[in-house]
Amino acid sequence: MTVRELCEMYTHLLDKDIQILENLSTNLSLIANLNKANVFIDCPVREGKHAIVVAEACGHSVKSVYDHPVVGKFAYEAFEPAVFYVLRTGKDMFVNRALTQEGAMVQQSVVPVKGECNRVIAVLIMEKVIHEEPETSKQFDRQDQQNSLVPEFIEESIFLINNQNRLVYTNPAAINLVSEICLTDCVLGESVFDYFPGFADVLASKEDILVKEMNIGKKIFQIKKFHLGNKNSNETFIIIRDLTELRDKERELISKSVAIREIHHRVKNNLQTVASLLRLQMRIGAPEESKPHLLVSLNRVLSISSVYEIILASSQVDHVDLLELIRKIGDMIVHTEEHARQSLSIEYSGDELHSIDSDIGISVALVVNELIHNCVKHAFEEGTEGKITVCFQKDGPELEIQVRDDGIGYSQALKPSLGLDIIRMTVENDLDGEFSIHRIKEGTLASVRFPYKR
Ligand SMILES: Nc1ncnc2c1ncn2[C@@H]1O[C@H](COP(=O)(O)OP(=O)(O)OP(=O)(O)O)[C@@H](O)[C@H]1O
Numbered sequence: 001m002t003v004r005e006l007c008e009m010y011t012h013l014l015d016k017d018i019q020i021l022e023n024l025s026t027n028l029s030l031i032a033n034l035n036k037a038n039v040f041i042d043c044p045v046r047e048g049k050h051a052i053v054v055a056e057a058c059g060h061s062v063k064s065v066y067d068h069p070v071v072g073k074f075a076y077e078a079f080e081p082a083v084f085y086v087l088r089t090g091k092d093m094f095v096n097r098a099l100t101q102e103g104a105m106v107q108q109s110v111v112p113v114k115g116e117c118n119r120v121i122a123v124l125i126m127e128k129v130i131h132e133e134p135e136t137s138k139q140f141d142r143q144d145q146q147n148s149l150v151p152e153f154i155e156e157s158i159f160l161i162n163n164q165n166r167l168v169y170t171n172p173a174a175i176n177l178v179s180e181i182c183l184t185d186c187v188l189g190e191s192v193f194d195y196f197p198g199f200a201d202v203l204a205s206k207e208d209i210l211v212k213e214m215n216i217g218k219k220i221f222q223i224k225k226f227h228l229g230n231k232n233s234n235e236t237f238i239i240i241r242d243l244t245e246l247r248d249k250e251r252e253l254i255s256k257s258v259a260i261r262e263i264h265h266r267v268k269n270n271l272q273t274v275a276s277l278l279r280l281q282m283r284i285g286a287p288e289e290s291k292p293h294l295l296v297s298l299n300r301v302l303s304i305s306s307v308y309e310i311i312l313a314s315s316q317v318d319h320v321d322l323l324e325l326i327r328k329i330g331d332m333i334v335h336t337e338e339h340a341r342q343s344l345s346i347e348y349s350g351d352e353l354h355s356i357d358s359d360i361g362i363s364v365a366l367v368v369n370e371l372i373h374n375c376v377k378h379a380f381e382e383g384t385e386g387k388i389t390v391c392f393q394k395d396g397p398e399l400e401i402q403v404r405d406d407g408i409g410y411s412q413a414l415k416p417s418l419g420l421d422i423i424r425m426t427v428e429n430d431l432d433g434e435f436s437i438h439r440i441k442e443g444t445l446a447s448v449r450f451p452y453k454r
C-alpha cells in the first residue's frame, strides 16, 4: 500500500499533510543510505492510542533491523515510548538503546514531522542496530544491558538523584511527567527541586526507604524513595506512580454503594409502610373472613422487608448472609406469629453461606417464607408438638435448601392455592433452579436446588 492509501485508511491527516509525507517518503532511502540505518515514518492512527508505519527504507549497505517489511504495521506505546513522546510533545528524542517490537536492540532517534499550523503529523524514526560486543564481555553485559532497558518501558516515572539533589537519570515516563506537570523540559543535571519543590521533605527524611502519597497540582501521586548509600555513590531513586485515576474510581465506587444503600433503605421503608397499611386494614375495615388472606400478604411483605434490613446491616450492600437471613425469617414465623395451637421448634443446620448475591437472597427469602408458613399452617395437628428443620447443603456450584417437618405429611391441595405456585415460579424463573415437595416417612420434605454463584 502507498503512503497515501495508508494515511487515508487509518489516520485523520488532511490532503496537504499527506502530500508532505509523500514528499518525505521519496527521500527516505537517501536518508537511510546516508546514515546506514533503517528509517520509518509513523503516523498516529484515527482510533486508539497506537501509530502506524506508513513508509520505510533501509540503507543499502546495512542489514535491516527487521526481518520483514513493517509498512502497515502498528506501533504501540508500551514498545515505542520515544515515538509517542515525540508525537505528543513535538520534541526530538534520542534513545541510546531501545528494543524494537521484534526484540532487536537498536539506537533510536525520533524527530517530529510537522504539517499545517505546525501540528505534529508524523514522526521520522531512525534505527541502527547496536553492534555486538566482543565475545568475552558479551555474557557479562547482556544482563546489564537488558536490565538497563527495563525502566524505559515502565509506566512509573523514575528519577535518579545524586547527593546534591541533581538529576542523574530519568526514564521516558519521568520526562513525560515533568513536561506534563511543570510544563518545561526535564534536563539532567538540574536540581530536582526546580521541578518538584515538594520532594524536599522526601529527600531530607532519614529513612532509606519511604513510601508516601502526595498531591501535585490536581493529581495524586505515590512517591517511593530508595536511598542507595554505599561507598562509591550516594544516590537516591524516586519512583512516582500516578494514582489519580485509581482514586477517582475508588470515590466513584464508594458513592455508588452509598446510593445503593439509600435505595435499599427506601425500599425497606416502603415495604414496611405497605405492611402497616395491611395491618390497619385488618384491624378496621376488613370482613372477618378476609383477615387470614390479608395476614398472609402481610407476612409476605414483611419477609421481603427483612431481607433489606439484613442487607443494610451488613457491610456489603450487594451481598447478604443467607443463613442469618433465613434464621431471621424462620424465627419470626415460628416464635412471634400467632399459632398458639402447637408447641413448635425450628432448627437450622448445614453449610454456612455468608455472602450471597442480594437478588438471590430476596428470592430465597420469599420461597423459604412460604415453606415455613406451610409447615406452621398445615403440618401439625392441634395440640401436637412439631419440629421444623432447615438444612443448607452446597454441592459444587449449587445450593440445596431443605425444609423438613415431622408433621402429617404433604398431600395435594383440593382447593386452589397460591403458595406453592409462588415457590415454583420463583425457583424456576428467578433462581434458575428446581423445586420438589413430597411426603416422607415422618412428615414433609421440600427441597429447593439452584446455582448460588452468579
Ligand atoms: N408442610 C406441609 N405439610 C402438610 N401439608 C402441606 C405442607 N405444605 C403444603 N401442604 C399442602 O399443600 C397445599 C398447598 O399449599 P400452598 O402453600 O400452595 O397453599 P396454602 O398454604 O393452602 O395457601 P397459601 O396460598 O396461603 O399459601 C396446602 O393447602 C396443604 O394442604
Ligand SMILES: [Mg+2]
Pocket: 370, 373, 374, 418, 419, 420
Ligand atoms: Mg402456603
